Amino acid sequence: MESHETGKCGLNTQRQPPQFNRQYQDRLFKAIFGREEHKDWLLSLYNALNGSSYTDPSAIEINTIEGIIYVTMKNDISFLIDSQLNLYEQQSSYNPNMPLRGLMYFSQLYQKYISKQRKDIYSSALLKIPTPQFIVIYTGSTELDDVKELKLSDSFEVPDTSGRFEWTATVVNISRGHSLKLLEQCPPLRDYAVYVSRIKGNVAAGMTKEDAVNEAMEYSIEHNLLNGYFLEQKMEVLNMSLTEFDQEEYDRNRFEEGKEAGIAEGERKTALQNARNLLYMKLGSIEQIAQATQLSVDEVLHLQEEMSVGGCTDR
Structure with missing residues (x-):
């Protein structure tokens, strides 16, 4: 039979402290x-x-x-x-x-x-x-x-x-x-x-x-x-x-989510560039450009302001 060291009160002194789910x-x-x-x-x-x-x-x-x-x-x-x-x-x-x-x-x-x-x-x-x-x-x-x-x-x-x-x-x-x-x-x-x-x-x-x-x-x-x-x-x-808490599985899930987020970020960059092109060529109103690129009106207005400061809206 395996023996275990015990303390004065008969408690197992080799027992590891309990590790809870920290969350x-x-x-x-x-x-x-x-x-x-x-x-x-x-x-x-x-x-x-x-x-x-x-x-x-x-x-x-x-x-x-x-x-x-x-x-x-x-x-x-x-x-x-x-x-x-x-x-x-x-x-x-x-x-x-x-x-x-x-x-x-x-x-x-x-x-x-x-x-x-x-x-x-x-x-x-x-x-x-x-x-x-x-x-x-x-x-x-x-x-x-x-x-x-x-x-x-x-x-x-x-x-x-x-x-x-x-x-x-x-x-x-x-x-x-x-x-x-x-x-x-x-x-x-x-x-x-x-x-x-x-x-x-x-x-x-x-x-x-x-x-x-x-x-x-x-x-x-x-x-x-x-x-x-x-x-x-x-x-x-x-x-x-x-x-x-399973860190390895968590990291795997975050990696997959990160790939999806990366794809979404690529799509967003494309939408922003398309909006810049439309603003530069003055093709449509702010609302129409927002609808065409699936950006918000505020985002298109912000792009227009950035281009204006950089001198990119005048042909």
Whole structure:
């Protein structure tokens, strides 16, 4: 029989520490708050964070960005409500670079918003955009206050206190013992925090990762957390919590997507060149050129402006 070295309490000291799917907390967070069928939970979270009292979940428009650009820059949940553009990120480890990441996310979100609204960024009229709010829901072990403001200016190599170039990420700590009032005001967030905290506590007590997750799952079902969600979606949540991230398969999938993206980029370059030719020869109106090349009117106007600056529109 194979022998194993044991410690004073009879525990196997050769046991390797459990390796969880590192993404399970944010995957679960997005599944709970980022789906159309769970808008009422997202509205509850928004109300608790903002001290508001909205009651109509249909007032929320989820506009989360999905795509290859967010392989390492994931965008958990973004949504519009009452002319406010919100981005909610879940983080299980402390990251002081969230303001910079948020700035990059929001540039994409605003580009998407402006394109959808068919607004002209080159107009002489002031373009109105939704007010941004960036919230980071933190569940890590680094000790933080209940709320911590991270500012973009903290990253500047040359200190700047003017406030002219600022972007803020509000980190809300929901680890055990923190933000109790917020969790009381938002039961879905409280139940999410209980599940995550229970797994961490089980691991600290020496359970294997499978036992830690299964115990947390049974507890969540027994106590009807998230109004039965853990019972209804048991297999999905277990899969999120236990399935390891397959980097090799992920890279293969991204490679195939990259090939498709490359083809699309080639088609776009051709469309832009065709539009330049039509503008140079003055064949058709801006709208007609846009329709012929499948570009937006704004894109054709931008091309026209570039060519005008470069002196290419006059024959």
